[in-house]
Amino acid sequence: MDSTTSELPTRTPLRATASNGLKIVVVGGFGVGKTTMVRAVSEIRPLSTEEVMTQAGATVDVNNGAYAKTTTTVAFDFGRISLDEQMVLYLFGAPGQERFWFLWDSLFAGTLGAVVLVDTRRLADSWYAIDRLEHHGTPFIVARNNFEPPVHDLSAVRGALDLSPDVPLIDCDARNRDSAKQVLITLVNHLYALSTARENTP
Amino acid sequence: MPEQNPLPHPDRRKPVARPLLAALVTAVLVGGLWFWVTTTTPHDARLPVAIAGGVTGLLLCFAVFLAVYRADAVHTSEVSVRRAWEDTQQIRGAAEHMRGELARLLDQVVPALVQKLREASSAESALAEIGQPPDELHQRILRTLATEIAVGERRRAAAMAACANAAGRVQALSTSMLADLREMENRSSEDMLGDLMKVDHSTAQAGRLADSIAVLTGARSGRRWTKPIKMESILRGAMGRIGAYQRVRVHSTSTTAIAGYAAEDVMHALAELMDNATKFSAPSEEVHVYVEDLHNGTVITIEDGGLGMKPQALARAELAVSPTEPLDLTMLSGTRLGLAVVGVLSRKHHLHVFFRPSSRGGIGVVMRIPNQLITQPRLEPLPEAIPQRRPVAVGAPAAVAALEAPTLTATDSRTDGRTDTAPGEPLELPQRTRGQTLQSAQPARHVAEPSLTERPRGDAGSRFGAFQQSRTRRSIEAVEPAEPSWPEHNDA
Amino acid sequence: MSRRLLDDEDPDRLYTVTGGRSRTDAIALDLVTLIVSESEPAPGMQSEHVRILRMCRRPVAVVEISAELAMPVSVVKILLADLLDTGRVSARHPVSGAAGSSLPSGDFLRKVLVGLHNL
Structure with missing residues (x-):
C-alpha cells in the first residue's frame, strides 16, 4: 500500500441525492496498473481482491497437525467518483486476458466505455481485450501506462496494435491523479464525439 | 478315599x-x-x-x-x-x-x-501385574483369557484408530473443499453459483458424516473456531450440514454467541437433531427451531410434525443422550448414529438434551446450552465507519477464482504499479492482427483447453472458464439423494 | 501476501444465507444500481438484511454492498430482492441518457465531463 491509498476511507457515504450509477471499465493485463489507476482517481479505497492473491488458508485442527491451503484469486476491483449531486461514476479494473472472457458480458453491460491500459513491455496482453471491444462495438480508448520513460513513440504503438485511426491513444502515468483523470476525460470526449456524430447522422 | x-x-x-x-x-x-x-x-x-x-x-x-x-x-x-x-x-x-x-x-x-x-497392556505384562492365582487350573484359565482379550483389544483399537484417522482425513478434505468452494462462489457468475452451492451442500453433509465418525471413535472435532460464533451462524452452520435444510424455519432474536472452542460441537449436535426432525416428519412438514436466552443458559427447541416416538424408542433416545450413561458402541446400528453423537457431544460440553411432545404433533427436542458456553459475539464494525476493512472479493458476475496459479500471484501482486521486476521494454513491438486473438480463443473454449496466449499450465482461470462454457451446453445434473420415507423416530 | 486464518471465516454456507436460492430473475439489478433503505431493521431479521438496511441509509451501489458483506453479487441480489419485495429498500437504477442507441446523449456526456473536470 502506498501512502496515498491509506488516506482514502474505504467507505464514505454517497450524497443522499445520488441516483445514477455510471460505469467505466479499465481493462488490461496483470500488472499493467489498473488498480493503481483506479486508486489514483477514486474517492474510496478501491475494493479489490488482487491484494489477497495468496492466502494461507484455514488452519484446520485435525488429529495430528494442521492443514493449510493456498488460494490465489483474481477478480476485478473498483473505485468510485461522485460527479455531481446525482451521478456517481464507478471505475472497474478488469483483467483483460482471454481466460477471463466470461467476466465480460456482465461487467460490460451498460458501461459507458472502456479504457485499455497497455504496457509496451507486454503489449500482447491487451490484444484479446481490444479484439473483444472491437467485436462488441464498445467505445474505447487506449492508454499507455508509463512508469518509466517509454522507448517507443505512440505511433509505433498504434501501428503495433493496429488501432483504427479514430480510437484515441494517449500516454499516462497511472499513479498520477491528474493523468488518470485526463484518461477518463479523453474517453468521455471520445464518447461525446461518437455521440454527436451519431446525432448528426440521420 | x-x-x-x-x-x-x-x-x-x-x-x-x-x-x-x-x-x-x-x-x-x-x-x-x-x-x-x-x-x-x-x-x-x-x-x-x-x-x-x-x-x-x-x-x-x-x-x-x-x-x-x-x-x-x-x-x-x-x-x-x-x-x-x-x-x-x-x-x-x-x-x-x-x-x-x-x-x-x-x-x-x-x-x-x-x-x-x-489399558493396552500386553497379555504377559497384564498377567504379571495382577499376580498369579495359586491354583494351576486357574492360571491356565487366566492365561487363555488374557491372550484372547489382548488380541480382541488390539483388533478393536486398530479398527477404531483406522476409523478415526480416515474420518480425520475426510474432515480435513471437506474443510479445505468448503473453503475453496466459498472462494469459487465468491467469484462465480450467477449461472455457476447454483451448481457450486449444490456441491457445497454435499460437501458439508459429507463433512458432517466424517465429524460423526470422529466423535464416535473418540477423535477430536474437525474444526476449532478462534472467535465466538453468533447464534445465527450456529443455527445456519447446523442447517447447512443437513439434507433438508430448506424445511427448517428458525425463530430467533438471540444476540448471544457460542464460545469458539465449543461452537463446532454445538453446531454438530444441533445438525444431528435437526436432521432427525426432518427425517422423521413428512417432507411437506416444516421443522421449527426456537431460541430462547434464559438465566441458566440458552434453550434451543426443535419441533417437528412427525408421528412422535413410541415409549420404547423414547427410552432408547433418552438413554443415548443421557448425561451419565457413557457411549455404548454396541448400541449403534450402522445407519443411525445421530443421537449417539449428540450424546457424546452433550456429555463433553454439559449440554442438556431432552425430549417432549411437540405442540406440532411430533417430537420437541430441547437442548439447553449452559451459560459457560455462552458469550457475546465480537462487535462487527458499523458500516458507516469502517476503518480500513480487509479488502474483500467483489465476486460476482465478473470474477475469477484462479486457484493454484502461482505465476499469476508473482506477476500481478508484485508488479502492478511497479516496474522493477518487470522485463524491460522490447525494441521490437509485437504486431497485432485484428480479431485474431479473439478468433483463436473461440475454439479453445469448446475444447476446454488453453489457447495460444502465454498461459501457465493448469491455470484454473481457463479451467474455470472452460467449465463455465461446458456447463452452458450441458447443465450439471442435480444429484438428489432419495428422500427416505418418514418412519417414526426410532433413532437410538 | 496476507494470512487468512479461520478467524475470518464463518460457518454459514451461502445456500443457508439465501435459503437455497442461487439467483433471482424477478428484479434486474445492475452492479451500480444504488440501494437506499426505506426502513430500520426489525428484530429477528437475518443479519445480512440488518447490515444492508444500516449500510444503505445513504445510497450504496450493489457492488459496494457485495464487497462490504464479502458475498457474491448474485447472493446480494437475492438478499436485496427480499428487501425490495417487502418495500424495506428502494433501488435507483442507472440511467445513461442513451436514447435508443447504445451511446448516451451529448447532453448527458457533457455533464459527465463537467463532473470529471471538477475533480
Whole structure:
C-alpha cells in the first residue's frame, strides 16, 4: 500500500441525492496498473481482491497437525467518483486476458466505455481485450501506462496494435491523479464525439 | 478315599476275636461252676446234672459269643458312619474353598486383567501385574483369557484408530473443499453459483458424516473456531450440514454467541437433531427451531410434525443422550448414529438434551446450552465507519477464482504499479492482427483447453472458464439423494 | 501476501444465507444500481438484511454492498430482492441518457465531463 491509498476511507457515504450509477471499465493485463489507476482517481479505497492473491488458508485442527491451503484469486476491483449531486461514476479494473472472457458480458453491460491500459513491455496482453471491444462495438480508448520513460513513440504503438485511426491513444502515468483523470476525460470526449456524430447522422 | 482314611481299624481285621475271648471266659467260669456243681451233687443225680449243666454251659458260652459278636458289629458300623460324615465335611470344605477362589478370580482378578488389557497392556505384562492365582487350573484359565482379550483389544483399537484417522482425513478434505468452494462462489457468475452451492451442500453433509465418525471413535472435532460464533451462524452452520435444510424455519432474536472452542460441537449436535426432525416428519412438514436466552443458559427447541416416538424408542433416545450413561458402541446400528453423537457431544460440553411432545404433533427436542458456553459475539464494525476493512472479493458476475496459479500471484501482486521486476521494454513491438486473438480463443473454449496466449499450465482461470462454457451446453445434473420415507423416530 | 486464518471465516454456507436460492430473475439489478433503505431493521431479521438496511441509509451501489458483506453479487441480489419485495429498500437504477442507441446523449456526456473536470 502506498501512502496515498491509506488516506482514502474505504467507505464514505454517497450524497443522499445520488441516483445514477455510471460505469467505466479499465481493462488490461496483470500488472499493467489498473488498480493503481483506479486508486489514483477514486474517492474510496478501491475494493479489490488482487491484494489477497495468496492466502494461507484455514488452519484446520485435525488429529495430528494442521492443514493449510493456498488460494490465489483474481477478480476485478473498483473505485468510485461522485460527479455531481446525482451521478456517481464507478471505475472497474478488469483483467483483460482471454481466460477471463466470461467476466465480460456482465461487467460490460451498460458501461459507458472502456479504457485499455497497455504496457509496451507486454503489449500482447491487451490484444484479446481490444479484439473483444472491437467485436462488441464498445467505445474505447487506449492508454499507455508509463512508469518509466517509454522507448517507443505512440505511433509505433498504434501501428503495433493496429488501432483504427479514430480510437484515441494517449500516454499516462497511472499513479498520477491528474493523468488518470485526463484518461477518463479523453474517453468521455471520445464518447461525446461518437455521440454527436451519431446525432448528426440521420 | 484312602488318603483321607489312612489308619485301618485293628478290630476290623479280627471281628471274631472279642466274642471268642468272651466265650472263653464264659466257658472257664461256667466250666468251673459246672465242675463244682457236678462234684457236689450226689452220685445218683450227678450224670443228669452234669449233662444238663454242660449243655447249659455250652449254650451260655455260645450266647455270650453271639452277644459280644453282635455288640461289636453294631459298634463297628457306628464308627464308620461317623468317619464317613467327617470325610464329607472335609470335602465340602475343600469345595467351599475352591468356590471362593473361583469367585475371587471372576470378581477381582479377571476384571483387573481385562482392565489392564483395555489399558493396552500386553497379555504377559497384564498377567504379571495382577499376580498369579495359586491354583494351576486357574492360571491356565487366566492365561487363555488374557491372550484372547489382548488380541480382541488390539483388533478393536486398530479398527477404531483406522476409523478415526480416515474420518480425520475426510474432515480435513471437506474443510479445505468448503473453503475453496466459498472462494469459487465468491467469484462465480450467477449461472455457476447454483451448481457450486449444490456441491457445497454435499460437501458439508459429507463433512458432517466424517465429524460423526470422529466423535464416535473418540477423535477430536474437525474444526476449532478462534472467535465466538453468533447464534445465527450456529443455527445456519447446523442447517447447512443437513439434507433438508430448506424445511427448517428458525425463530430467533438471540444476540448471544457460542464460545469458539465449543461452537463446532454445538453446531454438530444441533445438525444431528435437526436432521432427525426432518427425517422423521413428512417432507411437506416444516421443522421449527426456537431460541430462547434464559438465566441458566440458552434453550434451543426443535419441533417437528412427525408421528412422535413410541415409549420404547423414547427410552432408547433418552438413554443415548443421557448425561451419565457413557457411549455404548454396541448400541449403534450402522445407519443411525445421530443421537449417539449428540450424546457424546452433550456429555463433553454439559449440554442438556431432552425430549417432549411437540405442540406440532411430533417430537420437541430441547437442548439447553449452559451459560459457560455462552458469550457475546465480537462487535462487527458499523458500516458507516469502517476503518480500513480487509479488502474483500467483489465476486460476482465478473470474477475469477484462479486457484493454484502461482505465476499469476508473482506477476500481478508484485508488479502492478511497479516496474522493477518487470522485463524491460522490447525494441521490437509485437504486431497485432485484428480479431485474431479473439478468433483463436473461440475454439479453445469448446475444447476446454488453453489457447495460444502465454498461459501457465493448469491455470484454473481457463479451467474455470472452460467449465463455465461446458456447463452452458450441458447443465450439471442435480444429484438428489432419495428422500427416505418418514418412519417414526426410532433413532437410538 | 496476507494470512487468512479461520478467524475470518464463518460457518454459514451461502445456500443457508439465501435459503437455497442461487439467483433471482424477478428484479434486474445492475452492479451500480444504488440501494437506499426505506426502513430500520426489525428484530429477528437475518443479519445480512440488518447490515444492508444500516449500510444503505445513504445510497450504496450493489457492488459496494457485495464487497462490504464479502458475498457474491448474485447472493446480494437475492438478499436485496427480499428487501425490495417487502418495500424495506428502494433501488435507483442507472440511467445513461442513451436514447435508443447504445451511446448516451451529448447532453448527458457533457455533464459527465463537467463532473470529471471538477475533480
